[in-house]
Amino acid sequence: MQEPLFGSVDEVVELLAGAGYLxxxxxxxxxxxxxxxxxxxxxxxxxxxxxTELARALAQATASDLVRLQCYEGIDEARALxxxxxxxxxxRITAGRDQGWEDTRDEVFSEEFLLPRxxxxxxxxxxxxxxxxxxxxxxxxxxEGLLLEILGDFQVTVPxxxxxxxxxxxxxxxxxxxxxxxxxALKRRCLFLHLDFPSPELERDIVTLKVPDLxxxxxxxxxxxxxxxxxxxxxxxxxxxxxxxxxRTLLALGADTIxxxxxxxxxxxxxxxxxxxxxxxxxxxxxxxxx
Amino acid sequence: MTGLPDRLVEFVGxxxxxxxxxxxxxxxxxxxxxxxxxxxxxxxxxxxxxATVLRRSGQRAAFDALFDLYFPIAIGxxxxxxxxxxxxxxxxxxxxxxxxxxxxxxxxxxxxGVEVFGQYGSFGEGGSGGGGMSGWSAxxxxxxxRPDALLSRVLAAIRGEQGDGLGEALSRQEAxxxxxxxxxxxxxxxxxxxxxxxxxxxxxxxxxxPQPDLVSFTNASSQxxxxxxxxxxPLSRKLATRxxxxxxxxxxxxxxxxxxxxxxxxxxxxxMRPAMRERRPGRPELVLLCDMSGSVAGFAQFTxxxxxxxxxxxxxxxxxxxxxxxxxxxxxxxxxxxxxxxLARRIMTQARLTRWGMSSDYGDSLGSFVEGWPxxxxxxxxxxxxxxxxxxxxxxxxxAVREIAGRAKHVHWLNPEPRSAWGTGDSAAxxxxxxxxxxxxxxxxxxxxxxxxxxxx
Numbered sequence: 002m003q004e005p006l007f008g009s010v011d012e013v014v015e016l017l018a019g020a021g022y023l024x025x026x027x028x029x030x031x032x033x034x035x036x037x038x039x040x041x042x043x044x045x046x047x048x049x050x051x052x053t054e055l056a057r058a059l060a061q062a063t064a065s066d067l068v069r070l071q072c073y074e075g076i077d078e079a080r081a082l083x084x085x086x087x088x089x090x091x092x093r094i095t096a097g098r099d100q101g102w103e104d105t106r107d108e109v110f111s112e113e114f115l116l117p118r119x120x121x122x123x124x125x126x127x128x129x130x131x132x133x134x135x136x137x138x139x140x141x142x143x144x145e146g147l148l149l150e151i152l153g154d155f156q157v158t159v160p161x162x163x164x165x166x167x168x169x170x171x172x173x174x175x176x177x178x179x180x181x182x183x184x185x186a187l188k189r190r191c192l193f194l195h196l197d198f199p200s201p202e203l204e205r206d207i208v209t210l211k212v213p214d215l216x217x218x219x220x221x222x223x224x225x226x227x228x229x230x231x232x233x234x235x236x237x238x239x240x241x242x243x244x245x246x247x248x249r250t251l252l253a254l255g256a257d258t259i260x261x262x263x264x265x266x267x268x269x270x271x272x273x274x275x276x277x278x279x280x281x282x283x284x285x286x287x288x289x290x291x292x
Numbered sequence: 293m294t295g296l297p298d299r300l301v302e303f304v305g306x307x308x309x310x311x312x313x314x315x316x317x318x319x320x321x322x323x324x325x326x327x328x329x330x331x332x333x334x335x336x337x338x339x340x341x342x343a344t345v346l347r348r349s350g351q352r353a354a355f356d357a358l359f360d361l362y363f364p365i366a367i368g369x370x371x372x373x374x375x376x377x378x379x380x381x382x383x384x385x386x387x388x389x390x391x392x393x394x395x396x397x398x399x400x401x402x403x404x405g406v407e408v409f410g411q412y413g414s415f416g417e418g419g420s421g422g423g424g425m426s427g428w429s430a431x432x433x434x435x436x437x438r439p440d441a442l443l444s445r446v447l448a449a450i451r452g453e454q455g456d457g458l459g460e461a462l463s464r465q466e467a468x469x470x471x472x473x474x475x476x477x478x479x480x481x482x483x484x485x486x487x488x489x490x491x492x493x494x495x496x497x498x499x500x501x502p503q504p505d506l507v508s509f510t511n512a513s514s515q516x517x518x519x520x521x522x523x524x525x526p527l528s529r530k531l532a533t534r535x536x537x538x539x540x541x542x543x544x545x546x547x548x549x550x551x552x553x554x555x556x557x558x559x560x561x562x563x564m565r566p567a568m569r570e571r572r573p574g575r576p577e578l579v580l581l582c583d584m585s586g587s588v589a590g591f592a593q594f595t596x597x598x599x600x601x602x603x604x605x606x607x608x609x610x611x612x613x614x615x616x617x618x619x620x621x622x623x624x625x626x627x628x629x630x631x632x633x634x635l636a637r638r639i640m641t642q643a644r645l646t647r648w649g650m651s652s653d654y655g656d657s658l659g660s661f662v663e664g665w666p667x668x669x670x671x672x673x674x675x676x677x678x679x680x681x682x683x684x685x686x687x688x689x690x691x692a693v694r695e696i697a698g699r700a701k702h703v704h705w706l707n708p709e710p711r712s713a714w715g716t717g718d719s720a721a722x723x724x725x726x727x728x729x730x731x732x733x734x735x736x737x738x739x740x741x742x743x744x745x746x747x748x749x
Contacts, residue, residue, distance in 0.1 A: 010329070010336055027342065030329070030336045030339035031343040034329070038321070038324060038328065040321075179349070179526065180530060180533050181530065182530070189317060192321075193344075193346050195342075197349075225462050225466070226458075226462065229461070229465045232465060234518075234522060260458060261458050284461065284465075285461045286458065286460070286461045
């Protein structure tokens with residue numbers, strides 16, 4: 002076992018706060034456990050609740066390198082793990098024309114011609130590393146098989162070079178928007194964290210942290226309005242990022258109180274669908290203005 | 293820490309009974325996690341167990357309720373309880389707590405309320421009688437405390453700060469959600485107290501609500517239906533992704549020999565670039581025929597909305613509703629996408645579904661569908677019939693079903709009743725099932741599976 006990154010749950014909260022991420026008890030506990038038990042952490046939740054942000058803050062808090070693998074449809078081994086630099090290999094072969102086959106072969110398949118992709122990079126890094134595998138649900142099912150092998154024992158086999166084992170286990174964080182059910186096998190190897198919208202108190206602290214110049218009373222109102230919007234049945238509930246954006250907008254506009262007029266004119270910052278807009282206006286009684 | 297492994301295993305057993313698959317590997321992980329953390333902080337233990345045992349976000353509510361049962365916050369009456377025996381005083385304190393949004397205080401008051409007003413049955417000496425019918429009732433507590441009736445008082449207490457329209461709407465919404473969470477606290481407290489008295493397993497089995505996707509459509513409460521509705525958007529997105537993936541896979545098809553040979557002429561007869569046969573995925577037309585009578589309306593509405601959300605998977609969706617007669621409601625459903633709660637009411641008031649009664653008449657309904665909209669069903673149409681097939685003793689009109697089946701590409705019947713109830717009483721389900729394939733569709737999980745199977749890919 003390698004040295005754990007955190008000594009206690011409270012230390013997680015403290016270090017993450019230092020990196021600009023306010024963690025709730027479940028988040029801090031799960032991060033602490035993932036570190037202590039040496040398991041990857043699968044974070045699921047609606048868009049914009051700070052899944053990717055958590056990885057960034059973790060890297061900063063523990064002074065680790067952040068290696069990021071962005072998944073997309075059709076991502077494969079060559080993009081995720083490693084690839085041979087064919088162009089360079091060809092150049093090498095033409096340059097050393099009079100060399101024997103044995104020498105050329107040994108040289109062409111050496112470290113110099115290997116292009117490491119994020120997964121290999123994270124495994125080979127001797128420094129502490131946070132490996133972020135973003136939007137895992139976007140990748141194909143075949144990709145999960147590859148991840149299983151790597152997350153299981155943190156080693157990669159390159160046929161020409163042999164097996165590369167991690168000298169230092171990276172802290173692995175997978176995120177998913179749940180557009181597709183990930184396979185049971187992958188889920189079983191991970192700790193599961195469902196990130197949801199934060200409590201009003203926590204969200205207020207987040208807004209204060211990100212937009213410190215905003216008046217405290219105004220921050221309070223911002224959080225209340227957003228909370229009310231989230232309890233409606235909207236197509237897309239406002240995320241934390243959108244709350245912060247809205248707070249910034251209000252600051253830029255120099256608003257000193259939140260009234261119907263201000264909300265009506267800036268609702269576009271937090272709601273992205275016309276139908277949501279109409280519904281929110283009706284339920285928050287913004288239409289009284291027009292009457 | 294003796295007893296902890298046993299408790300953990302019991303807890304895992306209860307989770308399995310609620311349809312959350314937890315393997316032995318996960319149980320070991322959970323134990324390891326608790327070992328690392330210790331038992332000092334209950335919320336940390338809760339988070340640790342959730343992280344190791346859960347795999348899906350919909351399982352959280354059932355998990356929390358069971359956690360509160362197996363790792364209770366206290367034993368016996370909470371120490372804050374019995375501070376007031378007077379109903380009026382309790383309600384006053386509750387108004388203050390609700391207005392301030394003080395969760396801890398609300399919990400304490402919920403405990404006090406259950407302690408004082410919720411007890412029923414004979415307890416014998418010091419509550420150890422163990423009589424068959426005694427315990428603490430959330431229903432009885434809520435009947436006495438009546439938190440819903442406090443809404444206007446809570447509003448008045450909050451309103452102190454802001455008085456405009458927006459502030460009013462905000463306060464109302466907050467007050468309502470706090471009252472709802474107070475109700476949940478009372479229920480959790482009653483479960484905890486009763487569990488001590490009557491055994492944890494029993495309460496875990498009967499008093500903890502099932503996961504949303506296992507709630508049966510026919511006896512879901514309005515609150516559960518609202519919760520189900522909230523899952524429509526994410527579910528339809530998931531289904532659409534799944535269908536798109538299936539279509540993509542089928543595209544890597546067979547070699548088109550004719551086109552490959554034609555192409556090979558350019559390379560001197562050597563087929564360098566094989567041409568694949570393209571499959572044109574037919575986007576079928578869908579016709580939904582829904583029973584809107586009281587017994588199955590919840591199910592029909594839900595399915596309507598799900599299909600509506602999936603509308604771009606079809607070239608055309610037409611919806612019909614019936615009670616005693618059939619009428620087309622495609623317009624109503626499309627126009628009502630913004631207001632799903634009011635859909636049923638609008639269908640009942642604006643479409644002509646009834647003559648004089650409110651009970652379903654399958655014979656006339658199917659007959660009027662076949663006669664009134666002969667153009668709706670063609671050889672490219674898939675028809676879904678939603679209903680329990682309870683004819684109220686009338687003629688089932690099998691000929692009409694046969695005619696629909698003859699004209700359409702596929703017909704499937706989704707029945708929200710359990711298979712064992714088909715054909716009992718006035719149900720003509722078995723007779724219909726002989727004409728068209730009938731599927732049991734009692735909960736969201738079954739519906740999801742059926743939609744994936746029945747939809748073309």
